[in-house]
Amino acid sequence: MKSEESEGTQRWASALDAVVVYAQGALCSRVARGTVPPDGRVRVAGLPRSMDPDSLRAKVAGGDGVRVTEVRVEVDAEPAAAGTADALRREMERLREVSAAAQARRDRHEALIAEVAALRPVPPARKRDDPHRITPVDAWLRLADFVDERLTNLHRRLAELEEELRLAEHEFSIALDRWNRASTDAGPAHVDTTVCAVLTLEGSGDVELELEYGVPGAVWVPAYRLAHRQGDDSGTLVLRASVAQRTGEDWTGVRVALATADLRRRTDLPRLRSLRVGRRQTAPAPSGWREPPAGLADLFSGYDAAGPRPETGRPWAAGAGAAPVASAGPVAPPPPPPMYGMPPAAPMAAPGAAPAAFGGALPAAPQPVGAAPSGRPAARARSASLAPAAPGRAAPPPPGQAPVTAGPPRPSDAELDYAALVLNGPDVQADTRGRLFPHTPFDPVAVEYRRRAETVSALPLPGHAVRPRESAGSFDHRFDAAARADIPSDGTWHTVTVTEMPVGLRTEYLCVPALEQTTYATLVLSNATDQALLAGPVEVTVDDEFLLTAALPTLPPGGVRRMGLGPAEGIRVTRRTNLRESTSGLRGSTTVLDHQVHVELANRLARPVTVEVHEQVPVTSHAEVRIEERADWTTPPQDAGPDSLAPGTRVWRVDLPAGGSTALDGGYEIRVPAAKAIVGGNRRS
Structure with missing residues (x-):
């Protein structure tokens, strides 16, 4: 059932056009087209129940002289069709x-x-004097x-x-x-609940509207496919994304963009507090209370003069977008919540006291016998209802009510949450119109939809996948898909191809024979584009043949990183060490530990290769210990990047032809005082 107002409003069909998926949640863009009606009121249906009603925005994308003057959210319920x-x-x-x-x-x-x-x-019961019976075996x-x-x-x-x-x-x-x-785009059984955007347009003619709203329940992680040919110094990297969404609407044929930013990032500014030395003093909290503006009641005089609104036969719960409530007649408005900046209504007025009007003068609390008046203006005193008191003693506050304190009202934490305050319209009580109140959830069904949508954040990640916020660091990036895509609202991972970009690469081989006499193949990737490559799984294809799935590290614009491809059986490495211990100096006061390292490399591949051999030289901070190196290795730069090597690492870079071999010799001497020894013993390789 729809109200008379909604029945008379022109309905426009809409279609989802674009979606930007953030690290958590998504921003959807829906397009509607039509001719502006004479009254300028339009209903655009098709919005999901899980949407955030506060995030709805509308603008005119096409139409000269037409603008949006009002937009709000409403919920319609209709019998559901079998699907x-x-x-x-x-x-x-x-x-x-x-x-x-x-x-x-x-x-x-x-x-x-x-x-x-x-x-x-x-057997039957036997009496006391009866003889024993013989049971027939048959x-x-x-x-x-x-x-x-x-x-x-x-x-x-x-x-x-x-x-x-x-x-x-x-x-x-x-x-x-x-x-x-199955897709969560379908509503509950027997009832279809549709979220509509009610817009008021100013102007005439054909117009194209674009509605933008945020929804929870959408996540994504990057994935890649790398294709290159042996001997080439470049390759093609295809950026793909695994997207999962349970927003309540299927994304069919939409333009998809992926962003690493946080859709719900904080916007409050840091505030430095003062440091007090001496006796402890409690810092006064800001009251946030302001006098109501003069002439606030006259602001709605024209609205009241127009008379009551026509009865629709179906009252709505307070708050935009609330579900309809069946009722036979008008419903009395619920008592308002505590108003921001003003004291809450007292549960019971004192005998003979007049009710206090919001924003007007507040009656002073009755003074107990023998107590002096506070001397504060009545407009700034806080009203309270006091029980009869004994002479000379103040009455205790009612149960569940905080003690009465003199001074201006002090709002609660909810009333100081400025982002959550809403301005009451003209349809509420006359003494609360035009004032700020804390906003509370108005639709428990929509809250359940949003809670169900948030479950996609707990999905297990694919292999080698990394959350965008973890790999992007302190920078935000956006990737726009080249083609439209379909992503159903089923809460499972779906792969979307985003774009294709060239990368520079070269194949190198790395071995650390002191730990393992095995050579590993690596790809050195360089990113020459202006977009970052986030960490994630990459499927490596060499000469149109799938090789393996590896973990791609985060590669910023202009960055160079190394990615492992596994052992290379075609390159053999052998390492031998020799240690000689002797003494030198006056009366043998110094122990000399001479370490010799011999490494042999053999290339059994049909192409030339470059091998990087890592060795370790001890480092010391002791003034009496000296280390002297005897080798042609090089010392790598000590940077703070993720590929930085440990102190004391030495590198040989060798170019081996196809079928060639070579031998590398190096060593170092450790000179320590004869009265001292290395922890664990001097003789070690």
Whole structure:
């Protein structure tokens, strides 16, 4: 059922055009076209229930001289038409009943088996003077044969019932999974709730409207595909994204953009507090209270002179977008919440006291006998209801009410949350119009939709995947997809191809023979574009053949990083060490530990390669310990990047031809005082 006002408002169809997926949540853009009606009021339907009503924005994308003067959110409820989700639900419920019936049949059969198995021959009771009777053996045997035959048949039937139950439970689990994985774009059974944007336009002619709103329940992680050919110094990197959304609407044929920014980032500014030295003093909290402006009641005189609004027959709950409430007549407005900047209404007025008007002069609290007046103006005193008091003693506050303090009203934390305050319109009580009140959730159904949408943030990530906020660091990036995409609202991962970009690369080989005598293949990637490459899984293809899936590190614009590809069996490495210990100096006062390192490399590949060999030289901060190197290795730069090497690392870079080999010799001497020794012993490789 719709109100008369909504029935008379022109409805425009809309289509989802673009979506920007952030690290958490998404910003959707919907387009509607039509001709501005004479009254300028338009309803645009199709918005999801999980949307944030405070994020709705509207603008005119096409139309000269037309502008949007008002936009608000309303919810409509209509009988739902049978669809795919409804059919899946009915099938799931039918199979649930079939499974429950099979379970009941199996349970009844087990009970029957227990009854038959409990059959035992019971001899008649013998009186005290009766002699012992001889039990006929044939009767015992016939009973035992009957029980055995009956149990054999019952167990055979039980096996059939258990197989039927297993199949029924299997079919029910499949139907339940299909129903759970179905798109959440479908509303609840029997009722379709549609969120509409009610706009007021000023102007005339054909116009194109663009509505923008935020929704929770959308996440994404980057993924890549790297293709290159051996011997080339460049490759092609295809940026893809795994996107999951449960916003309540299917994204069909939309322009997708991916951003690493936080849609709900903080906007409050830091505030430095003073440092007090001496006796502790509690810093006064800002009251946030202001005198109401003069002439506030006259602001709505024209609205009151127009008379009451026509009765629609279906009152709405307070708050924009609230669900309709069935009622036979007008509903009295609920008591207003505590107003920002003014004291809450007292639960019970004192005898003989006049009710206090919001924003007007507040009556002073009754003074107990023997107490002096506070001397503060009545307009700045806080009203309270006091019980009769004994002479000379102030009355205690009512139960559940804070003690009365003199001075201006002090609002609560909720009333000081300026971002959550809303301005009351002309349709509320006359003494609360035009004032700020704390905003509370108005639609519990929409809250449940948003809670259900947030469950996608707990999805397990694909292999090697990293959250965008973790890999982007302190910078924000945006990636626009080259083509439109379809992403259903089922809460599972879907792959979207974003763009293709060239990258510079070269193949190098790395070995650390002191730890492992194995050579590893690596790709040195360089990003020459103006967009960052975030960390994530990359599928490497060499000469049109899939090689492996590796973890791509974060690569900023202009950055160079190394990515491992696994062991290279075609390059062999061998390492041998020799240690000689001797003394030198006057009377042998210095111990000399001469370490010699011999590394052999052999290239069994059909192409030349570049191998980087890492060795470790001890480092010391002791003044009496000296280290002297004897090798042609180089010292890498000590930077603070993620690929920085440990202090003491030395590097050999060797170019090996196809089928070639080479030998590398190096070493170092450690000179320590003879009276000292290295922890763990001097003799080590």
